[in-house]
Amino acid sequence: MKSLYCSLPFLFVVVCSLSWVNASANSHENFLDCLSSYHPQESSSISKVVYTETNSSYSEILESSIQNYRSFTTNTPKPLVIVTPLNISHVQATIHCSKKHGLQIRIRSGGHDFEGLSYVSQVPFIVIDLVHFRSIDVDVENEEAWIQSGAITGEVYYRINERSTNLTFPGAVGHTVGIGGFISGGGYGLLFRKYGLAADNVIDAMFVDANGRVLDRKLMGEDLFWAIRGGGGGSFGIVLSWKVKLVHVPSTVTVAAVRRTLEQNATQLLHRWQYVAPNLPNDVYSVVSISTTNSTENGERTVVATFVSVFQGGANELIPLMQERFPELGLVREDYIEMTWIESILLLTGLTNQTKEVLLDRSYKNFFLSPSFKGKSDYMRKPMPEIVIQGLLSQLLEDEARISTLNIIAYGGKMDEIPETETPFPHRKGTLYKISYYVGWQEEDNSNPQRYISWIRKVYKYMGPFVSKYPREAYLNYRDLDIGRNNNEGKASYKQASVWGRKYFKENFDRLTYVKAKIDPENFFRHEQSIPPRFH
Ligand SMILES: Cc1cc2nc3c(=O)[nH]c(=O)nc-3n(C[C@H](O)[C@H](O)[C@H](O)COP(=O)(O)OP(=O)(O)OC[C@H]3O[C@@H](n4cnc5c(N)ncnc54)[C@H](O)[C@@H]3O)c2cc1C
Ligand SMILES: *[C@@H]1O[C@H](CO)[C@@H](O)[C@H](O)[C@H]1NC(C)=O
Ligand SMILES: *[C@@H]1O[C@H](CO)[C@@H](O)[C@H](O)[C@H]1NC(C)=O
Ligand SMILES: *[C@@H]1O[C@H](CO)[C@@H](O)[C@H](O)[C@H]1NC(C)=O
Ligand SMILES: *[C@@H]1O[C@H](CO)[C@@H](O)[C@H](O)[C@H]1NC(C)=O
Ligand SMILES: *[C@@H]1O[C@H](CO)[C@@H](O)[C@H](O)[C@H]1NC(C)=O
Ligand SMILES: *[C@@H]1O[C@H](CO)[C@@H](O)[C@H](O)[C@H]1NC(C)=O
Numbered sequence: 001m002k003s004l005y006c007s008l009p010f011l012f013v014v015v016c017s018l019s020w021v022n023a024s025a026n027s028h029e030n031f032l033d034c035l036s037s038y039h040p041q042e043s044s045s046i047s048k049v050v051y052t053e054t055n056s057s058y059s060e061i062l063e064s065s066i067q068n069y070r071s072f073t074t075n076t077p078k079p080l081v082i083v084t085p086l087n088i089s090h091v092q093a094t095i096h097c098s099k100k101h102g103l104q105i106r107i108r109s110g111g112h113d114f115e116g117l118s119y120v121s122q123v124p125f126i127v128i129d130l131v132h133f134r135s136i137d138v139d140v141e142n143e144e145a146w147i148q149s150g151a152i153t154g155e156v157y158y159r160i161n162e163r164s165t166n167l168t169f170p171g172a173v174g175h176t177v178g179i180g181g182f183i184s185g186g187g188y189g190l191l192f193r194k195y196g197l198a199a200d201n202v203i204d205a206m207f208v209d210a211n212g213r214v215l216d217r218k219l220m221g222e223d224l225f226w227a228i229r230g231g232g233g234g235s236f237g238i239v240l241s242w243k244v245k246l247v248h249v250p251s252t253v254t255v256a257a258v259r260r261t262l263e264q265n266a267t268q269l270l271h272r273w274q275y276v277a278p279n280l281p282n283d284v285y286s287v288v289s290i291s292t293t294n295s296t297e298n299g300e301r302t303v304v305a306t307f308v309s310v311f312q313g314g315a316n317e318l319i320p321l322m323q324e325r326f327p328e329l330g331l332v333r334e335d336y337i338e339m340t341w342i343e344s345i346l347l348l349t350g351l352t353n354q355t356k357e358v359l360l361d362r363s364y365k366n367f368f369l370s371p372s373f374k375g376k377s378d379y380m381r382k383p384m385p386e387i388v389i390q391g392l393l394s395q396l397l398e399d400e401a402r403i404s405t406l407n408i409i410a411y412g413g414k415m416d417e418i419p420e421t422e423t424p425f426p427h428r429k430g431t432l433y434k435i436s437y438y439v440g441w442q443e444e445d446n447s448n449p450q451r452y453i454s455w456i457r458k459v460y461k462y463m464g465p466f467v468s469k470y471p472r473e474a475y476l477n478y479r480d481l482d483i484g485r486n487n488n489e490g491k492a493s494y495k496q497a498s499v500w501g502r503k504y505f506k507e508n509f510d511r512l513t514y515v516k517a518k519i520d521p522e523n524f525f526r527h528e529q530s531i532p533p534r535f536h
Pocket of ligand 4: 165
């Protein structure tokens with residue numbers, strides 16, 4: 001009855017959600033019974049990893065990996081049950097019982113989803129939190145590793161570094177980002193201009209589908225293996241672990257940072273940067289980080305752009321290179337420092353002067369700027385005219401933008417060499433750079449952040465004419481529900497989903513919908529921006 005109502009269109013939405021309210025109390029009792037009878041011999045072990053609101057540690061577990069409190073207010077719907085599986089049979093039991101009792105599953109690895117989709121749903125739901133699935137097996141000899149999805153990036157860097165200081169994984173800049181969501185959406189970091197995305201370096205995976213089948217690359221086939229490397233988490237099934245190629249880092253890495261305010265020609269320098277940075281050698285990661293500050297002289301606010309280069313090599317190579325390619329920046333001795341790869345990660349993630357053990361701290365709140373934020377992204381295929389940059393930067397002086405930042409990240413290098421269809425991630429050749437926009441606010445505004453969200457939407461609108469078009473591309477891992485979403489039940493038509501699907505995947509969207517139809521025809525794994533199944 002419920003499923004009949006709910007598969008009908010909007011007219012029945014109210015009836016549908018009312019029936020859920022009544023159903024949810026019972027269905028979660030039934031769900032728990034189902035779990036404990038799924039594998040009777042293991043009933044005691046699964047109960048140790050099942051949390052409902054009556055368990056005292058439920059809230060602590062739920063909050064543990066939340067990185068954006070915009071999606072965690074008192075009004076946010078909470079999961080009926082959280083399961084923190086210890087082994088595959090716990091995952092299979094949770095899938096089986098959720099399906100049987102009409103509950104949705106949200107999968108959580110590191111909890112960094114910008115819109116909280118790994119722990120929030122508008123329908124009764126269960127969270128599978130992969131916190132215990134985080135082993136990292138490093139094979140130095142073959143330069144490979146098996147990494148479970150619940151590991152955080154910092155743990156991966158640390159465990160590889162323990163075994164070899166000249167090997168690493170092309171992971172995220174932020175050390176708390178979860179491997180599961182990160183690789184599922186592509187995943188870039190300091191090495192992506194040299195080695196491509198994290199997803200480009202995956203060679204096998206362990207996956208559980210909606211029927212509880214466990215599949216590796218051979219069993220899942222190349223279509224599904226293609227889809228999970230960038231097609232986004234939460235659409236196909238649960239990736240438990242990934243086999244990745246490791247990559248080489250030199251013993252010396254150089255980090256250079258030059259700060260320039262509007263008064264120091266930040267606008268002109270950013271204009272110039274657009275022509276220089278995408279053409280730098282693959283060994284350079286180049287980002288301009290823009291925010292506002294009270295200027296030291298008169299206390300008035302100004303915009304400050306920090307031009308950061310992370311170079312896989314010594315200063316003796318980087319400095320002449322930058323002086324030749326970008327003399328306007330005026331890089332001097334005080335602006336750079338040599339260090340190891342691991343130290344460069346600590347520095348870029350704001351953990352200077354901490355020992356590298358901080359990389360293992362998954363409870364670290366790696367807030368961009370404030371505990372709550374809204375983010376968006378754009379890809380650029382043409383440089384912005386100087387007047388447009390001026391107009392963009394001046395909006396950072398508005399009152400709503402006190403806690404805001406733009407991160408402008410150069411593409412090019414290896415990213416230009418990988419064909420657009422190689423993985424679902426399509427933002428390759430011809431992309432000059434990505435802009436990510438963030439706005440944050442103080443805790444007291446979290447009940448009504450509308451003015452900040454309006455501000456970032458206005459900036460995004462301003463940029464419309466100057467960014468990639470047809471589609472206006474966006475980065476899936478900077479998830480943005482403003483660009484389109486399913487109705488609450490999470491079932492969009494192909495046409496509705498194309499709206500955001502083409503922005504994230506361009507022409508790869510179609511192939512993703514066919515893969516989805518094959519692996520999960522009933523659309524069990526779904527969320528506000530999941531891939532809908534499409535049948536020929
Ligand atoms: C502070 C911060 C720093 C960041 N830095 C970077 C960066 O340097 N580079 C970059 O590319 N991105 C970065 N991101 C974005 C990040 O890559 C995405 O938010 C990513 O989805 C996070 O993965 P997660 O496992 O932590 O998130 P989660 O919230 O756990 O998951 C994200 C999505 O994937 C699904 N999912 C999670 N695990 C699995 C799984 N095992 N199988 C199937 N589906 C799964 C979830 O259901 C959800 O839909 C950053 C985000 C934040 C908040
Ligand atoms: C949560 O509470 C239930 C009921 O008391 C108990 O069976 C279960 O073991 C508890 N879960 C954990 C993880 O302790
Ligand atoms: C799952 O874990 C439990 C407890 O750790 C253990 O008793 C059981 O044998 C495990 N099952 C499998 C299939 O690994
Ligand atoms: C990498 O480091 C290992 C020791 O950790 C060393 O044996 C090996 O020669 C190094 N390889 C390169 C290419 O530097
Ligand atoms: C800014 O640019 C102008 C014109 O190119 C130049 O004269 C001036 O010295 C620059 N200022 C700084 C601080 O670099
Ligand atoms: C900047 O100035 C404002 C208002 O003058 C003040 O409230 C704020 O604390 C200052 N910020 C910093 C970082 O100094
Ligand atoms: C880190 O330590 C150095 C030397 O001990 C010190 O000069 C510097 O100010 C410290 N940096 C931070 C951000 O604490």
